[in-house]
Amino acid sequence: xxxxxxxxxxxxxxxxxxxxxxxxxxxxxxxxxxxxxxxxxxxxxxxxxxxxxxxxxxxxxxxxxxxxxxxxxxxxxxxxxxxxxxxxxxxxxxxxxxxxxxxxxxxxxxxxxxxx
Numbered sequence: 001x002x003x004x005x006x007x008x009x010x011x012x013x014x015x016x017x018x019x020x021x022x023x024x025x026x027x028x029x030x031x032x033x034x035x036x037x038x039x040x041x042x043x044x045x046x047x048x049x050x051x052x053x054x055x056x057x058x059x060x061x062x063x064x065x066x067x068x069x070x071x072x073x074x075x076x077x078x079x080x081x082x083x084x085x086x087x088x089x090x091x092x093x094x095x096x097x098x099x100x101x102x103x104x105x106x107x108x109x110x111x112x113x114x115x116x
Contacts, residue, residue, distance in 0.1 A: 008043045021047050022071055028095075029075045029083065033114035041097045041113040052094045055084035083115060090116075 024044045054062040066076050098112045
């Protein structure tokens with residue numbers, strides 16, 4: 001039974017799922033916009049938005065937390081130099097998910113996730 005379980009499994013084991021979301025987070029922070037499936041986009045939003053909220057404080061603790069989650073130092077630098085200052089007055093809702101239809105081969109719902 002799945003009662004009160006809110007995580008999406010995404011057809012992967014836990015280590016694979018965490019690695020996938022870390023990689024997607026890196027890509028989103030570096031590029032600012034990406035196309036993926038709707039389920040991955042919704043799950044990615046739950047990981048990226050708290051990173052931006054922590055980065056707004058611009059403390060050593062927040063930087064270490066971001067370094068421990070993100071793969072590349074370039075992503076950490078861009079998070080603290082570009083995205084966090086942009087959202088200093090915003091109280092959340094840093095990303096937007098836009099549905100763009102279905103993929104042709106397997107009919108998976110596709111979406112674009114981007115920073116607002």
